[in-house]
Amino acid sequence: MPLKRQTIRDHTAEANLFARRASIAFLVVVAMLITVLSNLYVLQVKEHNDYQTRSNGNRIKVLPVAPNRGLIYDRNGVLLAENRPVFSLEVIPEQIDDLDATMTQLTALMGITKEEKEAFYATLKGQRRFKPVALRTNLSEQEVAQFSVHKHKYPGVSIEARLARHYPYGDTFTHVIGYVAKINKKDLQKLVEAGQEDNYAATHDIGKLGIEKYHEELLHGEVGYQQVEVNSQGRIIRVLNVDPPVPGKDIVLNIDLELQMEAQRALDGQRGSIVVTEPATGGVLAMFSSPSYDPNLFVHGISSKNYSRLLNSPDRPLINRSTQGQYSPASTIKPHLALVGLDKGTIDKDTTIRDTGRYRLPNVSHVWRDWKRWGHGKVDVSKAIEVSCDTFYYDLAYELGIDNISDSMKSFGFGSYTGIDLFEESNANMPSRGWKRARFNQPWYVGDTIPVGIGQSFWTATPIQLTNSVNALINRGQRYVPQLLRGFRNENGTVDLEALKSLEPVKIGNDSHWDLVMNAMKLVVSGEEGTARHAFSDTPYQSAGKTGTAQLFSIAQGEKYKEEEVDERLRDNALYVGFAPYEDPELSLTVVIENAGGGSSNAAPVARRMMDFYFRDRVFETQPEESDSTPSETTSDISI
Amino acid sequence: MTITLNPNKQTFLQRLHIDGWLLAGLIALMGVGLVTLYSASGQDVGQMERQAARLVVGLVVMAVMAQIPPMAYRRLSTYAYIIGLLMLIAVLLFGDIGKGAQRWLDLKVLRFQPSELMKLAVPMMIAWYISKFTMPTKLLNVVVSFVLVAVPTVLIARQPDLGTSLLVASSGIFAIFLAGMSWKLIGFVALIGGAFAPIMWFFLMQEYQKQRVITFLNPESDPLGAGYHIIQSKIAIGSGGLEGKGWLQGTQSQLEFLPERHTDFIFAVFSEEFGLIGVFILLMIYLAIILRGLIIANRAQDAYSKLLAGSITLTFFVYVFVNMGMVSGLLPVVGVPLPLVSYGGTSMVTLMAGFGMLMAISTQKRLLSR
Known part of the structure; x- marks a missing residue:
C-alpha cells in the first residue's frame, strides 16, 4: 500500500485540498468585494454630498x-x-x-x-x-x-x-x-x-x-x-x-430736438456754440457745438484714419465748445459788473462819465480805447450797457479793483464748473492776484485790471458759464446747476422729474439794482442806441441781451483794427447773451461764433434766429415797447 | 473510453454542453453592459449594435469551446503555451504599434493580440504541468511553475501592457495556489514580491506607468492632467449616491466629463446612474458567476480540469476587482476592462473562450473510477 500510495494519486486528498484552497479563494474574493463595496459606500453615501457638489460644479456654469x-x-x-x-x-x-x-x-x-x-x-x-x-x-x-x-x-x-x-x-x-x-x-x-x-x-x-x-x-x-x-x-x-x-x-x-437742430443750422459752416437754457430751472434746452461729427462712427470702433482726421482738424470738432470752449466774455459781462458796482456803491444810477474814446490812468502812458473811436460822450451806467461803452467799464474796473471784481464774478459762477452733467467741462478762468502769482509768478498790476472791465485779458468763460450767469441775473441771484437730465421715463411714458440743484446765490442788497441792469439789457435790443437793436428789430416778443466782441489780436497803440487785414483765425469772436420774453423769461441763451467779427452784427442775429424759432408758434398779446426816439446818426458804424 | 453520465436525464442545455447558471450570469452581465453602453456612448445605437454583434461572437466562441472535451485542452496546453510565447517574441520584434504599445501581431488575415492567447495558455500550461505530479505541489514544481508564469508576464509587461501582464501572472499564480502550494512558500513569495516591486519600478515600468502610480497615490496633484481620469471618475461615482441619477441622467457621463466612459471607465457611468444599489446588484451577479465557476472547478473530475477551471474563474474576478478598484480610486489606473460590460471585443472574446472551457469542464464528464 505505501508503495502504491506514492505512485497512485490520492484523489480524495487532492479533491479535499483543492476544495479547501477554492474555499479560501472564495472567502478572499468575498472579502475583496466587500472592500470594493465599502469603498463605494464611502464615495456614494458618506461623501455623496461632496461629490454631488463637485459634479454640479462641473456641469453648471453661471x-x-x-x-x-x-x-x-x-x-x-x-x-x-x-x-x-x-x-x-x-x-x-x-x-x-x-x-x-x-x-x-x-x-x-x-x-x-x-x-x-x-x-x-x-x-x-x-x-x-x-x-x-x-x-x-x-x-x-x-x-x-x-x-x-x-x-x-x-x-x-x-x-x-x-x-x-x-x-x-x-x-x-x-x-x-x-x-x-x-x-x-x-x-x-x-x-x-x-x-x-x-x-x-x-x-x-x-x-x-x-x-x-x-x-x-x-x-x-x-x-x-x-x-x-x-x-x-x-x-x-x-x-x-x-x-x-x-x-x-x-x-x-431737457433738450428740445427742434431747437437743437435749429442751433445746428444756425451755426452751419462756422465754429462756435449755442447754449439755450430755461432760466427757471437751469434746464438745457439746446446746446450745440460747431463743427460736430457723427458719434455712430465710434460705436463700432472708428478707423484710425477717420479718428486722426477728427483729431487733427484745425476746426477741432472733438472739443465741446459749449462747455470746454474758453472764450473771453468781452462785453457780455458788463451787466454783471454794473450790478457789482452798484451794489458796492462804487457807482450809482446817476454816475456819469464823459467818454472821449480814450481812457488813461494817472501817470501811465498806455491808452485804452473805446470800441467807438470818438467815444460815446456823456454816459451813465444804463447807457453804458446799452451802447456797450468800454471807457465806463475801464473806470469802473479801476475803481472796483481786481479783488472785488474777482470775488463777485466768482459768485456768478465764473472760474468754476457749472456742474452740468457732462464730464467734458472746463472751469475757464476768473483771474485774481493769487492766480497771476501762481500762473506767471508776477504781481497783479493796476493795468491788468482795466481790460478785465470789458471781459478781456486773462478772463475767460465757457458758453455754459455765461448762460448760467445770465440766469443768475434773470433769477435775481438765485442760481441752479444747468442740467441736461430732465428725469426718468416710466413704462407708461410719464416722466419723473429730476430735482433741481441749487447753487450758492448771488447776494445783491438792493432789488432796484437788478431792475436797473435788466432794463439796460432790454435797451440793448430796443433802445435807440442799443447795440443789438438792428438784429432784434420788430420781434413779436420783448427780449433783452448783451453783445460782446472779443479781440484775439492786439493791435498796436495808435493802429486801427481792420478786419480784412487780419488773418481769419485772429479775427474777433462774436458773442451774445440774452433772454426772452423780458417779463417772465422762458429761455436764456449764449451765442459764441469764433472769428466772425463783431457781436452785434454776427452773434445777435443768430440769437434772434433762435428766439424767433423758439416762439415760432406763439402769439404775443403785448407787443414790445416802441422806442420813443428816432434812431441816432451813428447806425452805420456799429460793429459790435 | 468516455461516455456521458445519465444521458436520459440530460437537459437541452446540457446536451449542448452549456452550463445554465453560468450562461444566465453572463447574459445578465451583457444586458447590464449594453444598457450602460447606450448611456455611456451618448445614446449611440450603432455602437450598441456593434457591441451586441461582438457579444454574439463571444457567445458562439463560448459554445464552440464548450464542445471540446477537457482532455483535448490538456493535450493542447503545451502547444498553446509555446506558440503563444513565440508570438509574444514576434510581437516585440515585428509588432504593430497601437496606442503607444506593441500589442498587435498582423497575420495579414487578422490582427491578433498574442497576449490574449496567453491569458488562457498560461493557466492551461500551469495546470498541465502541476497536474502531472501529485498535489500538494513540491517546491521544485512551484519554482518551475513560477518561471513558466514569469516569462510571458515579463514579455507582455515590456510591450508594455501592465493590465494584461497582471492578468496573465495572476492566472498562473492562482493555479499554483489552488494546487496547494504551502503557506510557508506563499509567505516567502509574498516577501520576494515585495522586494521585486522596486525592481519593477526602476527597470520594468515605463514612464507612463510610473505616472499612473504617482497619480493614483495623489490624483489631486494634477487635476487637469493625469489625475483627471480618477477625479472625474470618483465624482461620477460619488455623485451617483445610493440610488443613482437614473439611466441616461448621469451628468458626468452625458456631458462628457468622464473620459474612457464606454470602455475602461464604464463602471463609473453605471455607478453614477444606478447608484450603490445598482452596484450591489452588479457585484452579486459577478459573485454568482465566480461562485458557480468555483463549484464547477470543485466538481471537476481531474486535477487539470480543477486547476484550469479555478484559475479561469479567479482571473475573471481579478478583472472585476482591478477594474472597479482603479475606477473608484483604490488601485492605480491599469488598462483592465470591466468584464463583459466594457465596450470592446478582444478581451471579451478571450473571456468567453475561457467560459467555454469552464462549460466544457462542467458538462463533459467521463465515467471514470477513482
Missing part, C-alpha cells in the same frame, strides 16, 4: 446676461439714442474643417479686407476653438442678405445679432449725448476699481463721452444671470435658470 441700455429721449419724447440689432459675421473655428480655405472663399464673397483678417487671426489665437470669433462687425443689410444666400456652404460661419447703440440724429447731439464704444482696458480697470466688473461681465459697450458717460450708471442697468448646463468642452447644453437683468433707466433730457 453666465452673465447684459442688461439693455436705457434709452435717451428729448423733452418731447423723441428718441435720441436707441438700441438697434447689429449683425456680425462670426466664425466658430471648431466647426470648420479647413479654416484657410473658408477664409479664402469668404474673402471672395464678402470682400474681407486684410486688416479684418489680421484682427480675426489675432483674436483666434487667444480663444477656445468653440467660441465664435467676429470676422466683420456691423454688417449692412445687403451684406447680411449676400451671406444668407450662401450660408449653407459655410458650416461654422453664421450671422449673429446683438443690440448696439445708434444715434438717429448723428452729429446733432454728439457733444450732448456723446457715444458708447467697446469697453477697453482702461475702462475695465476703472470698473474694477469701482467694484463694477461683475456688473459689466456681459456688457459690450460703455459710455465714453457726454450723457452716455456721465449717466453711465443710470443707463447701464444691472447684470442678470443665466444658469446653464455645459459639457466638458464648455459648450452650453441647456439653460437651467434665468435671473433676468435689470435694464438701464430710460432718461429724458
